Amino acid sequence: MLERLREIVGTAHVLTGADMAGYDADWSGHKRGTPLAVVRPGTTQEVAAIVKLANETGTPIVPQAGNTGLTDATEAGGAILLSVGRMNRIREVRASSRIAIVEAGAILSSIHDAVAEHGLIFPLYFGARGSAMIGGALSTNAGGSNVLRYGNTRDLCLGIEAVMPNGDIVDLMRQLHKDNSGYDLRHLLIGAEGTLGIITAAVLKLHPAPLATATAMVAVPRVADALDLLNRLQQETGGAVQAFEYMPRAYMETYLELSPAHREPFEGRHDVNILVEVGAIAPRDATPDASGQIPIAAHLEEVLGALFEEEAILAAVVAQNEAQRSEMWARREAAAEVITLHEPYADRDIAVPVDRMQEFVDAVAAIIARLDPGARDVSVAHLGDGNMHLGVFPTRPDAALCTEIGNAVEDAALALGGSFSAEHGIGLSKQPSMIRYKSPTALAAMRAIKAALDPNGIMNPGKVLPPV
Amino acid sequence: MLERLREIVGTAHVLTGADMAGYDADWSGHKRGTPLAVVRPGTTQEVAAIVKLANETGTPIVPQAGNTGLTDATEAGGAILLSVGRMNRIREVRASSRIAIVEAGAILSSIHDAVAEHGLIFPLYFGARGSAMIGGALSTNAGGSNVLRYGNTRDLCLGIEAVMPNGDIVDLMRQLHKDNSGYDLRHLLIGAEGTLGIITAAVLKLHPAPLATATAMVAVPRVADALDLLNRLQQETGGAVQAFEYMPRAYMETYLELSPAHREPFEGRHDVNILVEVGAIAPRDATPDASGQIPIAAHLEEVLGALFEEEAILAAVVAQNEAQRSEMWARREAAAEVITLHEPYADRDIAVPVDRMQEFVDAVAAIIARLDPGARDVSVAHLGDGNMHLGVFPTRPDAALCTEIGNAVEDAALALGGSFSAEHGIGLSKQPSMIRYKSPTALAAMRAIKAALDPNGIMNPGKVLPPV
Incomplete structure (x- = not known):
């Protein structure tokens, strides 16, 4: 397997052992499972060849971009960890039609810089923008601080190119504002966290920079x-x-x-x-x-x-x-620092309808009063989106209590018509919530789609969809 | 079959023979195939029961809303034609969070009127708004004159409820601006023209009315x-x-x-x-x-x-x-009247990147000069979206020439990175273009999804996806 991977991308771009450091841990340095190898393709054709090999051999494959995700979606124990980091070109910025054509490994702040020269913005801003890559932002449909005005990542993307689980390259690199020619595969792959294919490039929508x-x-x-x-x-x-x-x-x-x-x-x-x-x-x-x-x-x-x-x-x-x-x-x-300042803490990524946020905040206060009066609530919110990042420090270092508070808060959010994942996605760490809350009919449809597009179950297995 | 349908919706709401007039023809009165029956459910539960029956008996089923589509997507020869017209309630308008909750049969202009009282707009405007229903607009991802500022129908919808091909009701009626909890089934069903399920209700995004x-x-x-x-x-x-x-x-x-x-x-x-x-x-x-x-x-x-x-x-x-x-x-x-004034005519629904519209117009002129100098080009365009509705009157009444001109124009659009269906969808009438232009890898993925969600092929068969 390693030999065949080296043939595809070159020896220098297949990492094993200690060379996998960084790729096999989350942003906080927490180690995850050990990948079979880290493979760093340089082109979409190389991605396709790797995926084809994985599919033929039934080898799990996990795509990774900037590795700034918060749900362990790129945990890759025993799998090929495919890093898109070398595919980082900003191929084109077309000011007159307000689009940028970028590869999946382009870092958000590089895109910001490249379009700023034209008086334009790519309005996806969040703390990790200096290392987060567009492929990961698309795969999790990332949000951030400007969603209120400009929408989520999926609203900022006109087209994508992706490698499907069988190794097919699907070219949906449309620069069009209207295209009703069949099912919207772009919106299906955006937010699918690499479980239905690997996004390799994208056409992004730009906006005029505020004056x-x-x-x-x-x-x-x-x-x-x-x-x-x-x-x-x-x-x-x-x-x-x-x-x-x-x-x-x-x-x-x-x-x-x-x-x-x-x-x-x-x-x-x-x-x-x-x-x-x-x-x-x-x-x-x-x-x-x-x-x-x-x-x-x-x-x-x-x-x-x-x-x-x-x-x-x-x-x-x-x-x-x-x-x-x-x-x-x-x-x-500083929210990421503040919310994680005292361990253990309860944290969740909640959405509720905008006009029910007061009820939700009241519910959180009632939960704290019931389960741990005196716990400190340091939650922040993108209030205009109805999106709260819960952060609660309990009065005693009790991880089970943190889980209990977090679950009770999710219950409260769901009772208000909310969601247990607003902008971070599911990955591995939100699997318990998927199991608790997601409607069985919606899950059944998602599983049918997954089985149809990835019959061998090689693409980022165990993420997004809980085991049956 | 008819007896069982009557049990579900009541005798008055199963129409046959001459009572099916209107449902079995397009907006211009052109007759299509004869449905088995027209069934008019009053609730989502009735829709689910009808679909379940159709699935169990392998009977084709074709959903229809306002019947204003332009691609024969609701042609229903030999099928159950399911009309959502009775499910037309505007359940709620919530001004403070700028949403409306509506059933699939709600007519666009009724929605416009209902939200206007609150100083709001639902910015989906096109000629047929007095009879087009939201279920159809969602199923074709309709466009219109305000896409430039407000987006297509999919951009104006926060949530949907749908009946899947197996009769399952999927409740995705989210009032949320952020929800990353699994694959985006909403965006998959929007624009699928009823081939993956029937949209029965929706949560719509409203905007402040221009002052x-x-x-x-x-x-x-x-x-x-x-x-x-x-x-x-x-x-x-x-x-x-x-x-x-x-x-x-x-x-x-x-x-x-x-x-x-x-x-x-x-x-x-x-x-x-x-x-x-x-x-x-x-x-x-x-x-x-x-x-x-x-x-x-x-x-x-x-x-x-x-x-x-x-x-x-x-x-x-x-x-x-x-x-x-x-x-x-x-x-x-008057565009619909103007473009159809002289029969036969060549008409197409083209999108190109906004900054390539001049090249496209030049290409159309060159095609006319080559194939029928003197033909009259009455095309109109939503120019800000790069969307042209081609209309050409040839110098002689020659339907084959019209097809030749239309196909040449589509070739030119595709060569510029365009689409053969900007906002009207595929239905039956755009099947030849799907076959000519759609990438085989994209088609394969779409077919896999269709087969997974509708294994018996009952939902609006023959639409969107060309036969293998």
Whole structure:
């Protein structure tokens, strides 16, 4: 097997033993099963040859991109671990039609840089953007901080190229905004976490870069008030809100614990703290007026001022310069550090309908009061998407208690019509939730599709779909 | 069979013989095959019982919604024709979270009316909106005039409920903006034209209604100039363009033929005529200034004025009132009448990358010059989507020539990376194009999915996928 893999990609690109370090662990360094080998193809044709070999020999194969996932979706014990990292070219940026053509191993921040030269953005932003690769983002349908305005990864992709489990290359690299010619295989493969094939390239949709942004921290009494704030801001600005991030009091306090250099956003402390950012796309919202004011920032200050007068908000601070803006974002982007600061912790990736977030937050408080009064809730949320990243520190180091809290929170979310996986996917670590919650009829349809496209079960086995 | 169907839905809702009139013909009255019966279930449970019966007895079953499709996708000779028309409730409109929950038989214009009360729009607009039903729009992933700003039907749907080919009800009625819990069955069923199951209900995404619109007719020298115009308008208005419709000179002339009451948009005649509409979402773009001017209209006039000075456009007229706006839209919405005015005609539903539209128009002109110089090209296009509805009247009544022209145009589109079906779907009538153009590997994957979910081949057989 190793010999045949070396023939396909060259000796230098088949790694074994200690050379597999990094590939066989998650981002936090936690070791997983040992792969048969790490194979680093350089072209789609090489990916196809490897998959064909795996299919013919019944060898499991696990694709990996930036290895920044949070669900152990690229655990590859005993399998060929196929890294797309060498296939990292940004083949083309076409400004006039606002598309970029990229290979699966292109790192998000490289794509950001490449399109910035054209005054454009690829609006997929999250903490790991410096190492996450587009192939992985597509395979998990990643979300992030700008989904409110621009959608999830699947909404930012016009076309893909993929190698199917039998080694066939499927070319769906459409640069089209409309194409109704058969089943949408693109949307099926996006979010399938490499269990139905390996995405090797993509046509991405770009957007004009905001000409100016205005960023603020706002405190409101309750989460429901935050949603009123969001609706009011969207209405006043014509939908210009590009981020709307929730941080509770305990999150802010834990963040301050991390470093004495961190500053508080407001003079007093508040329960519901919101980071809001609006972006100007039209020149007249971004062109300074006679007094040097940027209209979109002035407008945000004006709306927040009116809301303060109405007593709809408790406090507000608008960033006056890039340093202040960075400080606001640093607070939010520390979430991965904050939520994992004290082990063990309960963490989940929850979605609920946007207008049921207050009920959900109340339910989480009730669960904590019932199971471990005094536990600290440092959850953050992409509030405009109804997506909360739960983080709870129990009062005692009890992993079973963490699981109990996490499960109770998922129960509460599902009771509100929610989901146990908003943007992280299923991988291995969410299998228990798939088993608990996913409708048997939906699972049956998914299993039928999996069996039809991957009859030998070689593609990332054991991920997404729980064993029957 | 009829007896068992009557037991499920009641005698009144099983139609046979002459009572099937309308259901067994397309919108133009053209008769298709004779169904076994037309069955009109009133609930999802009844749909499930009918499908289960069909599956057990191996009886073909064809779902039908508003019967406004253009590809004979609901041809039902010898099959149970299942009409969702009685399942037409708009169950809920939730303004604060901007969603509507509707049944498959809800007519688009009823949905438009129901959400308008809340200051919202469901932005799926096309000519047949007074009879097209949402179930059909989802099944074909319909497009229309506002795709540029709001996307296709699939982009306007958060969740669906569907009856699978085995009679299982799959509840994917999520009101969530993020849900990564397994394969996206919703996107698989949307656009599958009822061949993988029957969509019975949906959660729709709503948008704020524009507070004001400004509509104009603009003439430019070439199609490439129209794209420059679009990019310039998008840039100046921050993406407020909601429609950008192309009509060539011959289209305008044929429209004038239809009725002497019709008026010309400009004093002179031009080759490339554009209907452009911008919509204000923010209050300050829609609030009249001291002189009574609506800012968005003033801004459009100003931008067009500057472009005229630059000689980038040849002529422009901005609608001064609702009557003038209606006149502009009537001209565009007559397309179905115009393109079918003289039989026989060549018609196709083409997509190309937006920035290759000029090349495509040139290719069409070359094809006409080669095959039938003097043929009249009355094609219209959703230019901002790269979607042309080809319409060509040959100089002689020769159906074979029409097919030859149509096929040559599809060849040209595909050579530019385009599609032979932008928004109408495949049904029966696009089968020859599926056979000619669709990649064998993509077709193989689609066939595997079809066989897995519908092993007895009962769901709308013969549609979408060509016979092996």
